[in-house]
Amino acid sequence: xxxxxxxxxxxxxxxxxxxxxxxxxxxxxxxxxxxxxxxxxxxxxxxxxxxxxxxxxxxxxxxxxxxxxxxxxxxxxxxxxxxxxxxxxxxxxxxxxxx
Amino acid sequence: xxxxxxxxxxxxxxxxxxxxxxxxxxxxxxxxxxxxxxxxxxxxxxxxxxxxxxxxxxxxxxxxxxxxxxxxxxxxxxxxxxxxxxxxxxxxxxxxxxxxxxxxxxxxxxxxxxxxxxxxxxxxxxxxxxxxxxxxxxxxxxxxxxxxxxxxxxxxxxxxxxxxxxxxxxxxxxxxxxxxxxxxxxxxxxxxxxxxxxxxxxxxxxx
Amino acid sequence: xxxxxxxxxxxxxxxxxxxxxxxxxxxxxxxxxxxxxxxxxxxxxxxxxxxxxxxxxxxxxxxxxxxxxxxxxxxxxxxxxxxxxxxxxxxxxxxxxxxxxxxxxxxxxxxxxxxxxxxxxxxxxxxxxxxxxxxxxxxxxxxxxxxxxxxxxxxxxxxxxxxxxxxxxxxxxxxxxxxxxxxxxxxxxxxxxxxxxxxxxxxxxxxxxxxxxxxxxxxxxxxxxxxxxxxxxxxxxxxxxxxxxxxxxxxxxxxxxxxxxxxxxxxxxxxxxxxxxxxxxxxxxxxxxxxxxxxxxxxxxxxxxxxxxxxxxxxxxxxxxxxxxxxxxxxxxxxxxxxxxxxxxxxxxxxxxxxxxxxxxxxxxxxxxxxxxxxxxxxxxxxxxxxxxxxxxxxxxxxxxxxxxxxxxxxxxxxxxxxxxxxxxxxxxxxxxxxxxxxxxxxxxxxxxxxxxxxxxxxxxxxxxxxxxxxxxxxxxxxxxxxxxxxxxxxxxxxxxxxxxxxxxxxxxxxxxxxxxxxxxxxxxxxxxxxxxxxxxxxxxxxxx
Numbered sequence: 001x002x003x004x005x006x007x008x009x010x011x012x013x014x015x016x017x018x019x020x021x022x023x024x025x026x027x028x029x030x031x032x033x034x035x036x037x038x039x040x041x042x043x044x045x046x047x048x049x050x051x052x053x054x055x056x057x058x059x060x061x062x063x064x065x066x067x068x069x070x071x072x073x074x075x076x077x078x079x080x081x082x083x084x085x086x087x088x089x090x091x092x093x094x095x096x097x098x099x
Numbered sequence: 100x101x102x103x104x105x106x107x108x109x110x111x112x113x114x115x116x117x118x119x120x121x122x123x124x125x126x127x128x129x130x131x132x133x134x135x136x137x138x139x140x141x142x143x144x145x146x147x148x149x150x151x152x153x154x155x156x157x158x159x160x161x162x163x164x165x166x167x168x169x170x171x172x173x174x175x176x177x178x179x180x181x182x183x184x185x186x187x188x189x190x191x192x193x194x195x196x197x198x199x200x201x202x203x204x205x206x207x208x209x210x211x212x213x214x215x216x217x218x219x220x221x222x223x224x225x226x227x228x229x230x231x232x233x234x235x236x237x238x239x240x241x242x243x244x245x246x247x248x249x250x251x252x253x254x255x256x257x258x259x260x261x262x263x264x265x266x267x268x269x270x271x272x273x274x275x276x277x278x279x280x281x282x283x284x285x286x287x288x289x290x291x292x293x294x295x296x297x298x299x300x301x302x303x304x305x306x
Numbered sequence: 307x308x309x310x311x312x313x314x315x316x317x318x319x320x321x322x323x324x325x326x327x328x329x330x331x332x333x334x335x336x337x338x339x340x341x342x343x344x345x346x347x348x349x350x351x352x353x354x355x356x357x358x359x360x361x362x363x364x365x366x367x368x369x370x371x372x373x374x375x376x377x378x379x380x381x382x383x384x385x386x387x388x389x390x391x392x393x394x395x396x397x398x399x400x401x402x403x404x405x406x407x408x409x410x411x412x413x414x415x416x417x418x419x420x421x422x423x424x425x426x427x428x429x430x431x432x433x434x435x436x437x438x439x440x441x442x443x444x445x446x447x448x449x450x451x452x453x454x455x456x457x458x459x460x461x462x463x464x465x466x467x468x469x470x471x472x473x474x475x476x477x478x479x480x481x482x483x484x485x486x487x488x489x490x491x492x493x494x495x496x497x498x499x500x501x502x503x504x505x506x507x508x509x510x511x512x513x514x515x516x517x518x519x520x521x522x523x524x525x526x527x528x529x530x531x532x533x534x535x536x537x538x539x540x541x542x543x544x545x546x547x548x549x550x551x552x553x554x555x556x557x558x559x560x561x562x563x564x565x566x567x568x569x570x571x572x573x574x575x576x577x578x579x580x581x582x583x584x585x586x587x588x589x590x591x592x593x594x595x596x597x598x599x600x601x602x603x604x605x606x607x608x609x610x611x612x613x614x615x616x617x618x619x620x621x622x623x624x625x626x627x628x629x630x631x632x633x634x635x636x637x638x639x640x641x642x643x644x645x646x647x648x649x650x651x652x653x654x655x656x657x658x659x660x661x662x663x664x665x666x667x668x669x670x671x672x673x674x675x676x677x678x679x680x681x682x683x684x685x686x687x688x689x690x691x692x693x694x695x696x697x698x699x700x701x702x703x704x705x706x707x708x709x710x711x712x713x714x715x716x717x718x719x720x721x722x723x724x725x726x727x728x729x730x731x732x733x734x735x736x737x738x739x740x741x742x743x744x745x746x747x748x749x750x751x752x753x754x755x756x757x758x759x760x761x762x763x764x765x766x767x768x769x770x771x772x773x774x775x776x777x778x779x780x781x782x783x784x785x786x787x788x789x790x791x792x793x794x795x796x797x798x799x800x801x802x803x804x805x806x807x808x809x810x811x812x813x814x815x816x817x818x819x820x821x822x823x824x825x826x827x828x829x830x831x832x833x834x835x836x837x838x839x840x841x842x843x844x845x846x847x848x849x850x851x
Contacts, residue, residue: 114416114491117491120486120487121416121483121484121487124483125483128479128483128518128520129521131519131521131522132522132524132525134521134522135524135525135558138555139529139540142548142551143548146548147546224536224539225536230545234546237546241538242540245529
C-alpha cells in the first residue's frame with residue numbers, strides 16, 4: 001500500500017503556458033466549428049461538427065483532466081466507459097437504421 | 100454501552116490515486132447519464148431530420164458560442180488554480196477558483212436570458228405555439244429544455260463544489276501537498292465542459 | 307486488554323456514537339452490511355407477502371381475495387421491491403460489503419463514508435417506494451417496467467415509484483464505485499488479481515455493470531418523470547415520441563441489471579464449491595474471465611425483451627444471436643463447478659446443498675432463457691407465464707438460492723454462532739420442492755398460452771394455477787424453517803469459536819469469528835492462490851499415478 005502513495009509525486013512539472021496554449025487551440029476549434037456550420041455541406045455538416053467536438057473533448061480529457069500523466073488503469077477505464085456508449089449506440093441503431 | 104472508547108482505531112487512509120480513480124468512475128456515471136439523452140437525441144434526429152433542422156434555426160448560435168467560450172475559459176482557469184496550488188501560490192489559486200465561479204455564473208445568466216426569450220416567444224413545453232408545430236420540433240424543444248436544463252443544473256452544482264474548495268483552500272486544508280479534492284472538483288468541472296462541447300453543435304450548429 | 311483492542315468484535319466495538327447511532331452512522335463495512343441485511347430481509351418479507359397473496363388470488367378463476375386493480379398494484383410492488391430492494395442489493399451490498407474487504411485483505415472499503423451514504427440512499431429510495439403505496443391515488447400499477455405510454459397516463463402514484471427507482475439506482479452505483487476502487491487500490495501485498503477469490507472477481511464485474519448501466523435507467527426514469535410533470539415531449543406518442551425507444555433505454559439498463567443480480571451469486575457458488583469438495587477450483591481463470599465476459603455480452607443483448615414490438619429484422623437477428631452467445635460464459639462456469647466437484651471429498655453441508663440447488667435451478671432458468679432467445683419461439687411465448695417461470699428460476703432459484711447459500715456459508719463468521727445443520731437441510735428441501743412446485747407449472751401453462759400479469763384465466767389453466775399456489779405454501783414453510791433456524795442460532799447462548807468450520811482457504815477463515823473493526827491484526831502477505839487444497843490434491847495425484 002505505502003509504495004503506491006508515492007505515485008502522487010511523480011507527475012510532470014506543470015506550467016501555466018502549456019495549458020493556455022491548449023485553451024487557445026480549443027478557442028480556435030470553436031471558431032472553426034461555428035464558421036463551418038454556416039456553410040451547408042449537407043450530410044457532412046453534422047459529421048464535421050461532431051469530429052471537431054470529439055477533438056475538443058480529446059484535448060480536455062488528455063490535458064486538462066491529466067489523463068496523459070495518469071497510469072494505464074485510468075486510460076483503460078475511460079476506454080471501457082466509451083466502449084459501453086459506443087455499443088449502446090451501435091446496437092440501438094441496428095433497430096432504427098433498418099426499419 | 101456506557102464506557103467511553105479508550106482508543107479509537109481511526110480509518111485514516113489517504114490514497115490520492117484511489118480518490119481520483121473514484122472520481123473518474125463517478126464521472127462515467129454522469130457521462131452515461133447524458134449519454135442516455137444523447138441516444139434519445141440521436142434516434143429522434145434520425146427520425147425527424149428535417150424538423151430538427153428547422154427547429155434548430157430558432158436557437159441563437161452566438162449565444163451558444165458565447166457560452167462555449169465561457170465554459171472553455173473556465174476549464175482553463177480551474178486547471179490554472181490547481182497548478183497555482185501545486186506551486187504553493189495560495190492567492191493565485193483562490194483567484195483562479197473565484198474567476199471560474201464568476202464564469203460559471205456568467206454562463207447561467209446567459210442561459211437564463213436565452214430561455215427567457217424562448218419562453219417569451221411562446222416556445223416552452225405544452226405551449227400552444229409549440230404544440231402547433233410538427234412532432235419533430237416538439238421533440239427537439241423537449242430535448243433542448245431537458246438537456247440544457249440538466250446541464251445548467253450541473254453547472255450550478257459545479258459552482259457550489261468549487262465554492263467549497265475555495266473555502267478549503269483559504270483555510271489551508273487544500274494546500275501544495277494535499278490538493279486531491281481540488282483536482283476532483285476540477286475533473287467534475289471539465290466533464291461539465293465536455294458535455295457542453297457536444298450539446299453546442301447538436302443544438303445550435305445543425306441549421 | 308482494552309475495550310477497542312484488536313480482538314473486540316465489530317458487534318461490540320465502541321466508536322464515537324452510541325445506541326442506534328453506533329449503527330446507522332457507522333462507516334464500518336461490516337456494520338453497514340448488517341444494516342443492509344436487515345433492511346433487505348424486511349423488504350424480502352414484504353415482497354414474499356405480495357407474492358403469496360397474488361398466488362392466493364390465482365388459486366381459482368375469477369375474483370378470490372382481491373379486485374383487479376389491487377392485483378395490478380401487487381405485481382408492480384412485488385417486482386419493484388424484489389428487484390430493487392432485495393435482489394440487486396442482496397449480494398453486493400450485503401455480503402459484498404462484509405466480505406470483499408476481508409477476502410482481499412483490506413481493513414475496509416476505499417470510501418467508507420460513501421458506503422454509508424449508499425445505505426442511506428437505499429433507505430431513502432425504499433421509503434419513497436413505501437410512501438407511494440399509501441399516498442392518495444394508490445400504488446403504481448404499471449408493472450416494474452414503467453412502460454410508456456401507460457406510465458404517463460396512469461393516475462396512480464407513479465412519480466414516487468420512479469423517484470424511488472432513481473435513488474436506489476444511485477445507491478447501487480455508489481456501491482459499485484466503492485468496490486472497483488477497493489479492488490484496485492486496497493489489495494493486501496501479494497494479492498494479485500489472479501490470487502483474488504472468485505467472489506471478488508464477480509463483484510468486480512458486477513460493479514462495472516452497476517456503474518455503466520445504472521445511469522441509463524436513472525436518466526430514462528427521470529425523463530419519464532419530467533414528461534409526467536411538465537408535459538415535455540420526450541416519449542409520449544401523442545407528442546411524436548417513440549415508446550419503443552423508451553423500451554430500448556429501459557432494457558439497456560435492465561438487462562445488464564439481471565447480471566448485477568446473478569454475477570455475485572455465481573461468485574458465492576465459486577467460493578462454496580471448492581471448499582465443500584476440498585479441491586482446487588477447476589479453471590480459475592476461465593471463471594474469473596467469464597464474469598467479465600458476462601458483463602460485456604450482458605450489455606449487448608437487451609432488445610431480446612422486445613422481439614414483439616416491431617423492431618427491424620436486422621436488430622432482431624443480431625440480438626437473438628448475441629443472446630445465444632451470452633450463454634457461453636455462464637455454461638463455462640457451470641462446467642467448471644461440476645468439474646471441481648468431480649473426485650472431491652464432498653461434505654454435503656447446508657451451504658453446498660444450496661449451491662447445488664443454485665446450479666440445478668439456474669441451469670433450468672438459463673436453458674429456458676435460450677428457448678426464448680430463439681426468435682420464432684419467442685413470438686409464441688412472449689409475455690406468457692413461461693417468462694415469469696424463467697426469470698424466477700434465474701432470479702430466485704439462482705440469486706435467491708445464492709443468497710441463502712451465502713447466509714449459511716458465512717453465518718458463523720459473521721455472528722460467531724452456528725445454526726442447526728439438520729434443520730438447515732430440512733429447510734433446503736422444503737424450499738427446493740416448494741420452488742419447483744410453484745414455478746414449474748408456469749412453464750407449462752405459459753407454453754399453453756397463459757398470459758402473464760393476468761388477474762383472471764380460463765378454466766383449463768386451473769389445475770396449473772392450483773398446483774403453483776400449493777407450491778407457494780411449501781416454499782413459505784421452507785422460508786420459515788430457514789429463518790427460524792437462523793433466529794434460534796442468533797439467540798442461543800453458546801458462541802461458536804471455531805474460526806474455520808468448513809475448511810476454507812480464503813482469508814475470512816483465518817480471522818476470528820465476528821471480526822474486529824480492522825479485520826486483521828496484521829495485514830497478511832499473500833503467497834498463493836485462494837483454493838490450493840494441497841493435502842487433498844496431492845492424494846488425488848497419487849491415486850492417478
